[in-house]
Amino acid sequence: MKKKYISMVLMAALAAGTLAGCGDKSSGTGGDKNSSTQKDSSESSKGGDNATAEGKVINVYSWNDEFMKRVTAVYPEVKETSSDKTVTTLKDGTEIHWIINPNQDGVYQQKLDEALLNQASAAADDKVDIFLSETDYVNKYTDAEADVAMPLTDLGINPDTDLSDQYDFTKVTASDVNGVQRGSTWQCCPGLLVYRRDIAKEVFGTDDPVKVGEKVKDWDTMKTTAEELKAKGYYTFSSYADTFRLYGNSISAPWVSPGETVIKVDQKIMDWINTSKEWLDAGYLNKTVKGQWNDDWNKAMGSKSKVFAFLFPAWGIDFTLKPNWDGKDGAWAVTNPPQEYNWGGSYVHACTGTDNPTIVKDIILSVTGNKDNLLKISKDYLDFTNTKSGMQEAAKDNKSYASEFLGGQNSFEYFTPVAENIEIAPLSAYDQGCVELIQNAFSDYFQGQVDFDKAKSNFETAIKERYPETTEVQWP
Amino acid sequence: MKRKHKSVSYSKWGYIFILPFFVSFFIFSFIPLADTIRYSFFEYYRSGIKEIGPNFVGMENYSSLMASDMLKYAGNTFILWIIGFIPQIVIALLLAAWFVDIRLKIHAQQFFKVVIYLPNLIMASAFAMLFFTLFSTNGPINGILMSIGIAKEPIDFMGSVFGTRSLVGFMNFLMWFGNTTIMLMAAIMGISTDIFEASEIDGCNSIQRFFKITLPLIRPILAYTLINSIIGGLQMFDVPQILTNGQGSPDRTSMTLIMFLNSHLKSKNYGMAGALSVYLFIVSAILCFFVYRMTNNNDPDGSKAAARKAKRRG
Numbered sequence: 186m187k188k189k190y191i192s193m194v195l196m197a198a199l200a201a202g203t204l205a206g207c208g209d210k211s212s213g214t215g216g217d218k219n220s221s222t223q224k225d226s227s228e229s230s231k232g233g234d235n236a237t238a239e240g241k242v243i244n245v246y247s248w249n250d251e252f253m254k255r256v257t258a259v260y261p262e263v264k265e266t267s268s269d270k271t272v273t274t275l276k277d278g279t280e281i282h283w284i285i286n287p288n289q290d291g292v293y294q295q296k297l298d299e300a301l302l303n304q305a306s307a308a309a310d311d312k313v314d315i316f317l318s319e320t321d322y323v324n325k326y327t328d329a330e331a332d333v334a335m336p337l338t339d340l341g342i343n344p345d346t347d348l349s350d351q352y353d354f355t356k357v358t359a360s361d362v363n364g365v366q367r368g369s370t371w372q373c374c375p376g377l378l379v380y381r382r383d384i385a386k387e388v389f390g391t392d393d394p395v396k397v398g399e400k401v402k403d404w405d406t407m408k409t410t411a412e413e414l415k416a417k418g419y420y421t422f423s424s425y426a427d428t429f430r431l432y433g434n435s436i437s438a439p440w441v442s443p444g445e446t447v448i449k450v451d452q453k454i455m456d457w458i459n460t461s462k463e464w465l466d467a468g469y470l471n472k473t474v475k476g477q478w479n480d481d482w483n484k485a486m487g488s489k490s491k492v493f494a495f496l497f498p499a500w501g502i503d504f505t506l507k508p509n510w511d512g513k514d515g516a517w518a519v520t521n522p523p524q525e526y527n528w529g530g531s532y533v534h535a536c537t538g539t540d541n542p543t544i545v546k547d548i549i550l551s552v553t554g555n556k557d558n559l560l561k562i563s564k565d566y567l568d569f570t571n572t573k574s575g576m577q578e579a580a581k582d583n584k585s586y587a588s589e590f591l592g593g594q595n596s597f598e599y600f601t602p603v604a605e606n607i608e609i610a611p612l613s614a615y616d617q618g619c620v621e622l623i624q625n626a627f628s629d630y631f632q633g634q635v636d637f638d639k640a641k642s643n644f645e646t647a648i649k650e651r652y653p654e655t656t657e658v659q660w661p
Numbered sequence: 662m663k664r665k666h667k668s669v670s671y672s673k674w675g676y677i678f679i680l681p682f683f684v685s686f687f688i689f690s691f692i693p694l695a696d697t698i699r700y701s702f703f704e705y706y707r708s709g710i711k712e713i714g715p716n717f718v719g720m721e722n723y724s725s726l727m728a729s730d731m732l733k734y735a736g737n738t739f740i741l742w743i744i745g746f747i748p749q750i751v752i753a754l755l756l757a758a759w760f761v762d763i764r765l766k767i768h769a770q771q772f773f774k775v776v777i778y779l780p781n782l783i784m785a786s787a788f789a790m791l792f793f794t795l796f797s798t799n800g801p802i803n804g805i806l807m808s809i810g811i812a813k814e815p816i817d818f819m820g821s822v823f824g825t826r827s828l829v830g831f832m833n834f835l836m837w838f839g840n841t842t843i844m845l846m847a848a849i850m851g852i853s854t855d856i857f858e859a860s861e862i863d864g865c866n867s868i869q870r871f872f873k874i875t876l877p878l879i880r881p882i883l884a885y886t887l888i889n890s891i892i893g894g895l896q897m898f899d900v901p902q903i904l905t906n907g908q909g910s911p912d913r914t915s916m917t918l919i920m921f922l923n924s925h926l927k928s929k930n931y932g933m934a935g936a937l938s939v940y941l942f943i944v945s946a947i948l949c950f951f952v953y954r955m956t957n958n959n960d961p962d963g964s965k966a967a968a969r970k971a972k973r974r975g
Contacts (some may be wrong), residue, residue, distance in 0.1 A: 290907070291927060298710055325709040333710060473798035473815055481799050614709045625908050632820050634911040643913060646730065650924045653706045653933065654713065 240540035246316035259558035329361040334534035368532040374498035375603035398520035423485035424474040425461035432457035439613040488512035499569040515592035701935030722936035742894030744830025753841035777839035789903035848882035
């Protein structure tokens with residue numbers, strides 16, 4: 186009998202041991218109120234004294250440290266950031282937790298979606314308070330029905346007065362179908378043509394941005410210029426994907442109209458396909474560079490490359506071109522693009538259900554609606570920021586905004602007029618998949634692997650896999 | 662009803678001690694498995710951040726999969742597998758025969774065994790990433806080929822069907838031939854040396870010995886390797902996924918079944934992915950049945966069957 190009891194106890198211990206792992210996990214994600222409140226009280230006694238009724242932890246979902254850098258640079262309440270860059274402490278002891286997941290392969294959105302689905306049941310300090318989205322998928326999160334991004338007015342921000350200096354198209358982008366603004370951005374991404382000065386001198390005899398600008402002012406002139414470059418052994422752009430945003434962001438109707446399940450391919454996209462094929466076959470583009478964001482593309486920005494120009498907004502110059510350039514500063518210059526366009530942009534949203542609305546409002550206003558802060562971001566990070574009057578000043582202020590990388594040129598002089606002329610393409614929640622998959626499908630066509638019709642049907646297959654609810658693809 | 666009081670049965674303790682495994686298997690493997698099958702009859706996916714379904718649709722997922730390019734991807738999977746498997750089994754047989762051959766007296770045998778096994782220790786995705794960089798159009802392989810004058814302009818390895826498929830096959834071969842070699846070595850070492858000696862006395866040369874003695878006697882293990890490799894090949898995913906960036910490019914010719922499954926999971930399409938998993942499950946189950954038959958074979962070398970045959974005749 187005694188033996189039996191001992192073995193019973195051993196059994197229980199064993200079972201407890203095996204199940205302990207999942208027990209911990211569930212209490213961690215669920216509502217382990219005890220431990221988190223304990224942590225809070227110890228932290229507030231250590232850090233700050235003026236405890237508010239709001240939560241002590243602000244969770245920010247993002248895909249890189251861009252937003253963190255800007256917040257720590259301009260938000261006045263910031264006290265310090267931990268050395269591993271995961272936690273920023275504010276002066277009142279509130280902690281900002283930066284939850285960063287890479288954008289590649291949709292990882293960021295997967296993680297964010299999971300968190301948003303659990304938002305209602307999550308403990309106060311585990312709730313998402315702020316999340317970021319990109320222009321490619323901002324529409325998915327500003328959806329009125331899903332209601333995951335709070336309308337700014339609910340936070341106490343009046344877009345008409347508080348954000349009146351922002352570029353209008355950024356406000357439209359962050360609004361839902363009813364025109365309610367549900368996000369705000371500090372950056373505005375007008376794109377320019379960035380070119381190599383040495384190649385311009387060799388081919389055109391000048392590297393003056395005004396004169397080069399004349400040579401690339403529209404697509405027809407651009408083609409003549411491309412022929413000139415080819416004669417000297419240079420490529421105009423690196424890959425067919427480089428020009429995509431100029432066409433893709435000027436489509437006249439959204440990929441999918443609200444309430445419909447039909448994908449409509451715009452005529453502009455077909456123009457891109459035809460021009461790209463023509464240019465690639467004519468040798469104006471580098472055949473070995475397939476698409477963007479890969480090793481070959483990065484190498485095309487190096488000093489050994491034969492590529493004359495790239496089409497980039499401000500972030501592209503600072504974030505992509507600069508790290509890949511291995512020559513001296515001052516080798517590049519910017520000029521007007523053949524067509525005005527916008528590429529990218531990170532939107533800041535307050536998440537529905539946040540337990541820190543006051544601080545969230547404060548951060549959004551301070552990072553996206555304060556002209557002085559925005560100008561500081563422009564100076565420190567070369568962002569083209571979301572302030573109309575500020576950017577006009579910057580365009581004239583050659584002294585403080587001259588870029589060493591661009592050989593002392595003030596790029597804002599060129600960015601500002603583009604920004605004022607941008608007409609943002611109508612968005613839909615399917616943009617990201619459409620943009621990605623159409624480029625993939627037709628890349629086989631450009632390289633001569635498949636014919637035009639096969640590329641079309643490959644796109645149809647891929648898009649129906651990605652978005653099962655789509656019923657049909659209409660070609661112009 | 663009679664009860665034997667004298668003998669104490671300890672068998673229930675055995676059951677109780679293996680219970681934790683069965684409980685965790687039930688929770689973490691069996692329920693998800695059953696759910697996968699259940700969801701395969703439902704329309705269930707996510708559109709943006711809105712969940713659609715689950716709505717019962719019967720066999721619709723299965724029939725629409727059949728109407729899709731699934732069989733083409735199954736063909737791709739098979740081709741990618743066979744390109745890797747043929748050199749793998751040939752080289753492995755050769756190496757295994759050499760390594761166990763006492764007369765060859767290979768030095769540092771242990772060292773070579775470790776080296777050929779090493780590629781298997783690298784994560785498949787890391788291995789694919791490495792090859793992706795090596796064979797990219799502006800990568801080191803093209804650099805070497807151009808500087809020694811074999812190629813005039815960079816070869817677009819991953820732009821052609823042949824190039825991509827051979828790369829995938831080559832990687833699978835490199836990763837698995839060591840493993841197969843070691844398995845076959847064990848099989849060959851299991852053959853009684855008496856037979857080899859007898860054959861030698863009878864004047865058998867090494868080629869005859871290999872084809873007439875070694876090969877027939879390791880046939881069960883060879884078949885086991887084959888079926889195991891098919892099951893592994895059926896699940897081929899990481900190498901082509903990383904090498905082609907999940908596109909199965911060019912023209913979806915290196916898209917495998919699991920990559921197809923993965924692209925359904927991008928939209929959280931549990932219904933369709935579930936149906937595809939069930940198809941794969943059925944194929945794997947059939948293959949597993951053969952493995953089971955083989956490993957539980959009580960007549961591995963066919964001697965009993967031969968004896969029966971002889972008896973009937975005589």
